[in-house]
Amino acid sequence: MGQETIATAPAARRRMTPRDVAESFRTATPLELLFDLCFVVAIAQSAAGLHHALASGHVGDGLLSYAMTFFAIWWAWMNFSWFASAYDTDDVPYRIAAMVQITGALILAAGIPRAFEQRDFSIAVLGYVVMRTALVANWLRAAASDPEGRGTALRYAVGVTLVEAAWVVMLTIPSGIRLWAWLFLACADLSVPVWAERRHRTAWHPRHIAERYGLFTLIVLGESILAATLAVQGALDAEQAGAGLYGVAAGGLLIVFSMWWLYFAKPAHRFLTSNRAAFLWGYGHYLVFGSAAAVGAGLSAAVDDATGHFHGGAIARGAVVTVPVAVFLLAVWWLQHRPHQVSLSHKVLVPGAAVLVLAGTFTPVPVPATGVVLAVVVTIAVLVARRESAAARSQLTVTP
Template sequence: MSQETLAATPPRRRRMTARDVTESLRVATPLELLFDLCFVVAVAQAAGGLHHALTAGHFGDGLVGYAMTFFAIWWAWMNFSWFASAYDTDDVPYRIAALVQITGALILAAGIPRAFDQRDFTIAVLGYVVMRTALVANWLRAAVSDPEGRGTALRYAAGVTLVEAGWVAMLALPSGVRPWVWLLLACADLAVPLFAERRHRTAWHPHHIAERYGLFTLIVLGESILAATLAVQEAVDTRHATAGLYGVAAGGLLIVFAMWWLYFAKPAHRFLTSNRSAFIWGYGHYLVFGSAAAVGAGLSAAVDFATDHSTGDGVVPGAVVTVPVAVFLLAVWWLQHRPHQVGHLHNLLVPSAVVLVLAGTFTGVPVLIAGVVLTVLVVLAVVVTRRAGVAADGHA
């Protein structure tokens, strides 16, 4: 870091007061990067559970288990990131609280296999409670240090505590009713920020939030990169590799590259100007993150199908990849592209690509077709965007 940058960096404070939403040089801290790194384990566990469920033919149970466990991962990460954007002091108490939350994330990750295989959420809930308890402590500290945001901080602390008690109580209920109680508690968790910020908005930083979401997108894309790499390895190492395996290897790489390109094609911080836009964008990323990690699980399953390590009937070997790819495309289009008020032609590209990707499910090389479609989509999106930019400059 240069001397000029060091001089421009604002000093860390010892009181947990709200940060300036226009603060310059507001980027992810090393502590936040460590937090994300530890969440890689939880994401890998969830994706691994989905992969095994898909190859075993347990599609319904696998999807439900994945949706439930990934919700816990995503929501815990979201709460940490938004709080850090508003109140990160980087002092000793804050760092300790963050390390406690990381410990909770690792406990949650350790409990994911049980949640998948046995529907035993005891360890996962324990990890979740550890993370949330540290979060409550941070909100109480913010309530003491920031008089202007005290009401919001106290409402957050109360809301998180009540829902946390609900998660613990769920463990005592019969297994048959737990999924319905889980759904109720998930909705209650999602409602806490709406309740807490109804009168006063926390001072989150738009550019910092956009960067944090981009970094987590890279984490979940890592699952797809790993699966694509293993597909290439299988194709190279297997003497009698089939055309289907080569198609999975090539298509997987094209899919991952295109997913990265499409997500980062438009800057998100420009339209994060209100709580309403931020809530829609932030909550909607559950589909972005979840589908991106599911693509990795699907590619791993596709390798198993192509190498006869598992059997799938009908459209299953293709759907395990094309369906999450389609969800990712629609979510990114809705959240990242559409708010920029792109032209009608641009708005037609992604839905058309989704139709083609899903149609490829019924072919012999669905992963390769999905990769080619996404590559063409990237090329067309670049061309359309450049033409729109030239036209705008011409009218300026």
């Protein structure tokens, strides 16, 4: 569908009718890829804010601001992706709505530094409102074009609008209770899809959704590599390179390569068979995406430590990398590996690795140690998978 021209697209598609949930060769479109690419800016801003907070020793404030800003990025991306999976018409109004959402993402990105430094979320909320307003327009259009799904589309439009207005009101309340208001509104935002799809499921495509999440994971991992690369480059330009810096660079590469390997080790679309499974899997990716981007911030802070510019405590110097890596491992294991009913060795391998990674916090070289642990885990996982595959083939051969 993404390759059809606007002029030749069927009239039914231009009416924003739902797509076939079993559609063959359903893949990400060029517009979706552009959408993801533009979201890199917001992710980079959020990760950079976390990096500066970690390096300056303001861990608590940095983590809180990071969790809040990354939630807005993730949730806006997620809503666009699931809507596109069900109603992507690729016509002029749809493309314009997507570009408005991209504009909102860039406004959000522009407001992230202010959110970190001054706890001023006005610009970030403005960008969020722009994105959500375009989403509401899409849902209203879907309600007008899809009689069977009209109730669901209208509930989405109403729910998103009400919560969007509440986000704006949040800016006017005293700062002392704003955090509690944020938590309430985040829960309200998360509940909209659950409420909207109680009676009628939208026509999202399992393979398409799995691919979209995989692509966004690649983008977040790429952001981690970029953040670490820029940090190393800055240290080299300042002629502050040493053994510690090279250890961070090597360990960081092992970490990111292993994270990629473990995430894509098991296909996800096979168990996305219901809204219940899809909601848990989709919402759980907040931890996957957030921790992956935080690894980049942690690696940048580790470079600061190797060059004498880190102002956190002794434990923090290792935890800035080991904690997000451990969160990533546990989230990927729970969401991607566990549903496949893997063997006992697979069930304990990744959680055990997360424990070892956390233990590496207290070593003199936490980043290289984490990289080695992950590389060993990947090696064991590959060997176990080969053994299980050979055993399965052997059983099929001897079965009469």
